[in-house]
Amino acid sequence: MWGMAAQAATFANGADVSWVSQQEASGYAFYNSSGVKTDPFVLLKNLQVNAIRLRVWVNPSGGWNDGADVLYKAKRAAAQGQRILIDFHYSDGWADPGQQTKPAAWASHTLSQLNNDVYSHTQGILSYLKSNGITVEWVQVGNEINSGMLWPEGKTSSFANLAQLINSGYNATKAVYPNAKVIVHLANGYDNAVFRWFFDGVKGAGAKWDVIGMSHYPPASDWASYNAKISTNMWDMVARYAKPVMVTEVGMDWTQSATAKAMLADLLSKTKALGSNGLGVFYWEPQAYPGWQGYTMGALDAAGKFTPAMDPF
Numbered sequence: 001m002w003g004m005a006a007q008a009a010t011f012a013n014g015a016d017v018s019w020v021s022q023q024e025a026s027g028y029a030f031y032n033s034s035g036v037k038t039d040p041f042v043l044l045k046n047l048q049v050n051a052i053r054l055r056v057w058v059n060p061s062g063g064w065n066d067g068a069d070v071l072y073k074a075k076r077a078a079a080q081g082q083r084i085l086i087d088f089h090y091s092d093g094w095a096d097p098g099q100q101t102k103p104a105a106w107a108s109h110t111l112s113q114l115n116n117d118v119y120s121h122t123q124g125i126l127s128y129l130k131s132n133g134i135t136v137e138w139v140q141v142g143n144e145i146n147s148g149m150l151w152p153e154g155k156t157s158s159f160a161n162l163a164q165l166i167n168s169g170y171n172a173t174k175a176v177y178p179n180a181k182v183i184v185h186l187a188n189g190y191d192n193a194v195f196r197w198f199f200d201g202v203k204g205a206g207a208k209w210d211v212i213g214m215s216h217y218p219p220a221s222d223w224a225s226y227n228a229k230i231s232t233n234m235w236d237m238v239a240r241y242a243k244p245v246m247v248t249e250v251g252m253d254w255t256q257s258a259t260a261k262a263m264l265a266d267l268l269s270k271t272k273a274l275g276s277n278g279l280g281v282f283y284w285e286p287q288a289y290p291g292w293q294g295y296t297m298g299a300l301d302a303a304g305k306f307t308p309a310m311d312p313f
Contacts, residue, residue, distance in 0.1 A: 011272060012051035012083060012280025013313040015044055016249065019285050019292065021073055022064045028289055031304045040287050043306060045080045048313040052077035053085040053248060053282050055143065056125055058103035059092050067128050074134045085138040085183075085248070085282070086129070088122055088169060090149050097146040097187050100154070111153045111161055115168045118150075122172035130176055139180050140248065141169030144187040144215060146194060156201065163205035170208045181210040181279075185248050189214030190229035192236055199241055211279060212237045215249040216267065217297065220256040223263040231270040234278065244277040249284040251297035252309065260299065260309035268312055286310055 020040055030040040041052070054073050057065040074084055089095035092103045102109075106117045122141070129136060145162075148155040154165045170182045184207070186198060199212065214233070218226030234245045250267060252260035264283070271278040286306065288298030299309040 011278070012085075012246070012282065013049050013268075014051035014053055014085065014248075014280050014282030015049045015286050016053035016055070016087070016282055016284045017041075017044070017073065017287050018053070018055045018065055018087075020287055021069055022062075023287070023289065023292060028292075029304060030287060030300070033305060035303070035305075039076070041076045041080045041082065044287075045082065047306060047310045049082070049283075049310075051083040051085060051137075051280060051282065053087055053140075055087040055089055057089055057092055058121060059105055061092070067125050070125070071129060071132055071134065074129060075132070078134055083137045084134060085140065086126065086136050087140040087143055087185075087248070088125070089143045090118060090121070090165075090169075095142070095149060096144040100145070100147065100149045100151045102150050106150070111164070114150055114153055115164055118165050118168040119172045122169045123175055126173060126176040136177050136180050138183055138211065138246075139169070139173040139177070140183040140185050140213060141166050141173070141209070142185065144185060146186045146188070146198060156198065159201040159205040163202050163207035166202060166207045166209065182208070183211040183213040183246060183248065184209040185213030185215070187215040189216045189233060189247060190218070190226045192229070192233040195233055195237060196240065199237070203241065210243060212241065212243055212245045213248040214245065215284075216247050217249070217251050218263060220252055220259045220263075223252070223259065224266070227263065227266050227270060230267070231273070234271065234274060238274060238277045244279050245271075245274065246279040247271060247281040250281060251284045251286075251299075253296050254290050254298050254300065254307060254309070255296075257299065257307035257309045260307070261311055264309060265312035283310065
């Protein structure tokens with residue numbers, strides 16, 4: 001029993017809410033089941049969400065997801081006792097397998113300079129958070145870096161270069177928060193072959209990491225087979241690299257809330273089955289209104305209330 005209780009206390013029931021301040025600035029609000037306007041961090045806490053993931057962009061247009069915006073959201077999460085995961089994209093905007101664009105300020109830099117950039121940016125943002133009273137428990141070095149980051153220098157065509165950049169972020173994290181866990185994160189958590197190829201490659205090049213992070217967006221029509229595959233991959237990653245795993249993003253179309261609820265309940269169960277090697281599951285932008293910025297895989301209805309998709313937490 002103690003083991004289960006300890007896991008329940010440490011398992012991260014997470015949500016990435018990086019859009020929340022921009023939504024509020026655009027006039028959106030969030031409501032409890034009775035229709036009463038409520039702080040979204042409180043709503044999530046009441047749904048047993050105990051961890052918050054926040055992305056960082058280097059020089060974003062409009063300022064969203066810059067240091068000040070991240071601190072504002074981190075303070076709100078910390079006020080609810082929620083643990084914090086900081087997700088460095090190392091870009092001025094979205095970074096994912098299809099785009100890993102260097103920040104404009106770093107565009108002409110050599111690999112050596114890019115290593116300094118990654119260290120300086122990571123150390124700077126984390127020091128800013130720490131000096132403002134924020135404890136960061138996890139730090140993601142790059143976002144969905146299946147094809148590398150900071151293209152072209154950091155592409156997976158050179159695992160040696162990529163490993164250097166990962167280690168620059170790793171070392172900067174440990175310099176500020178020695179106990180923070182560094183996550184290396186890939187998309188398509190169902191794809192064991194890609195994960196083996198990638199982590200064999202960066203490991204062989206000397207990369208350091210503490211946690212393997214995965215994104216998981218299964219199709220509503222076939223989620224059970226995708227959940228089975230991500231489970232197989234999680235067990236294999238733990239066995240192969242002796243590192244714990246975390247689902248740092250999950251989502252499904254908001255109109256499929258009953259299916260999303262079943263999928264999430266099963267995913268939580270499969271992740272917890274790894275014991276101390278299954279660290280948590282983070283829903284991606286569950287507070288996104290349907291169609292906000294073109295996104296439809298949140299867990300909020302058009303009246304600003306969370307759907308049953310979030311109930312499994």
